[in-house]
Amino acid sequence: MGILQVKHAGMEPAPENGTQAHPQGGYRMFSRIVDWITSDRMQLINITDRINEIVRKSGIRDGLVHLQSLHTTTAVFINEWQDALLHDVRSFLDEVVCRENAWRHNDPRYSDCERKNADSHLRGMLMGQSLCLQVRNSTVLLGTWQSIILAEFDGPRSRSMSILVSGV
Amino acid sequence: MGILQVKHAGMEPAPENGTQAHPQGGYRMFSRIVDWITSDRMQLINITDRINEIVRKSGIRDGLVHLQSLHTTTAVFINEWQDALLHDVRSFLDEVVCRENAWRHNDPRYSDCERKNADSHLRGMLMGQSLCLQVRNSTVLLGTWQSIILAEFDGPRSRSMSILVSGV
Amino acid sequence: MGILQVKHAGMEPAPENGTQAHPQGGYRMFSRIVDWITSDRMQLINITDRINEIVRKSGIRDGLVHLQSLHTTTAVFINEWQDALLHDVRSFLDEVVCRENAWRHNDPRYSDCERKNADSHLRGMLMGQSLCLQVRNSTVLLGTWQSIILAEFDGPRSRSMSILVSGV
DSSP: OOEEEEEEOSSOOOOTTOOOOOTTOOOEEEEEEEEEEOOSSSEEEEOHHHHHHHHHHHTOOSEEEEEEESOTTEEEEEEOOOHHHHHHHHHHHHHHSOTTSOOGGGOTTTOOOSSOOHHHHHHHHHHOSEEEEEEETTEEOOOTTOEEEEEESSOSOEEEEEEEEEEO | OOEEEEEEOSSOOOOTTOOOOOTTOOOEEEEEEEEEEOOSSSEEEEOHHHHHHHHHHHTOOSEEEEEEESOTTEEEEEEOOOHHHHHHHHHHHHHHSOTTSOOGGGOTTTOOOSSOOHHHHHHHHHHOSEEEEEEETTEEOOOTTOEEEEEESSOSOEEEEEEEEEEO | OOEEEEEEOSSOOOOTTOOOOOTTOOOEEEEEEEEEEOOSSSEEEEOHHHHHHHHHHHTOOSEEEEEEESOTTEEEEEEOOOHHHHHHHHHHHHHHSOTTSOOGGGOTTTOOOSSOOHHHHHHHHHHOSEEEEEEETTEEOOOTTOEEEEEESSOSOEEEEEEEEEEO
16 A cells, blocks of 8 residues: 655664664663643643753663653643644644533532533543653654644643653 | 743653663563453443552562553543543543444445444544553552543453563 | 453563563664655555564564654554455544634645645544554564554655664
8 A cells, every 4th residue: 555665764773683782781761750830721832842851861862752641631642833733723622522511520410520621531531641752862753743742621730741761 | 831840750860971771780571461351332440450560560660561452442541530520431432433323344235344343443543552651669650630441342341451561 | 340360471570579680681672764655645554564574673572662653644553454444444534523624724824834734633643643562572462453554644645654662
């Protein structure tokens, strides 16, 4: 269904027959908790620069960076950072999970939650609260148009994300 | 769009100029397959305690835990574990992927699948069958309201999940 | 809500009290960029064999393989590879994100994007551009019916995916 090409990436390939340890001496990890104070009920925040700053600080050159928001009514995902498109993202999420449905989580007969935020929970669940990306040359590997976006679905709040960089 | 604060997590940060191997002596892995026997066509199962038990057994203190359900008609994701909200999750998934559509996978003219479970496949695909989370102090890192949920979309069945803990 | 069984997987479990390094001598990484040239606006490509080939070449026996498409208008996910179901996947994605909505990203009053591809961006965001799976015995761990699918949402184009295998 498509012509296939293989390019060799910059990282030195492992020997095909060996179990040689990485020449740089082994696996390392580095972690940080980062907080954001949001200002709107639904808000999109471009966190790409912040994540890259932490990756650089980690001293890890190649590996993975794992992002995990610690809140059910948030999400983290990738998209282009363009005003018109961000408006569409909010419209889409408003439409795919309707705030006004007769959700039980918002109904005092079934739930003691006073935030009436069933829609926020469903949006967070749908979009996901964790994201794993590759690190190459001490930078998050991203395509030209890819930005890392933290989505607030029940703000304004203070929100924490745990970032774990691992690799060599 | 938000005030930013950085907190230092408990894990010792890597030196910013170094390639020092981890003081604890290196990377380890630990894996298990866990089975669940489900009882309903659509069923949500809180697997947080089970995953934490495996993480503790692994002897790995800091790193990642990767969960992978081995079935296309299941999913694994995070949400709050509250009865009213779980009802809403089921309603939302019922609505966003309608079981009664004229799906080809359910039509003997196009498909030899006798389970008529196109909706189950689409729900599994939408929500995702794998999840990666951080491990900190021999525990899965989760926010106060975050539970790990295994979703059955075509039960009752026996379901297997592979769990890989990696780190130091 | 389900009877629980635990099976021991083939990988040697770590000692419960130790920090012993992995007997095979440590963590390694291997990465490749793979390109596909797509032929349709929305197209699903089964990349399972290609990913397995790279995993075998890596020489890494147990660990994780991380797939990251470098384009916002693509996605990578798991589903059964069956013609009738693939038709349903396309129908579902067409329906859940309607191409004809009055998206701002497609409106020259708000956006300088000439591709009119708001739907492609929203589908890519919804389904996700990265996927992490386990590697066991030099093969991607997949259930019987699980295939790895690269989705093109704005083709025909040339598309790149970065694949990182890590482990021992």
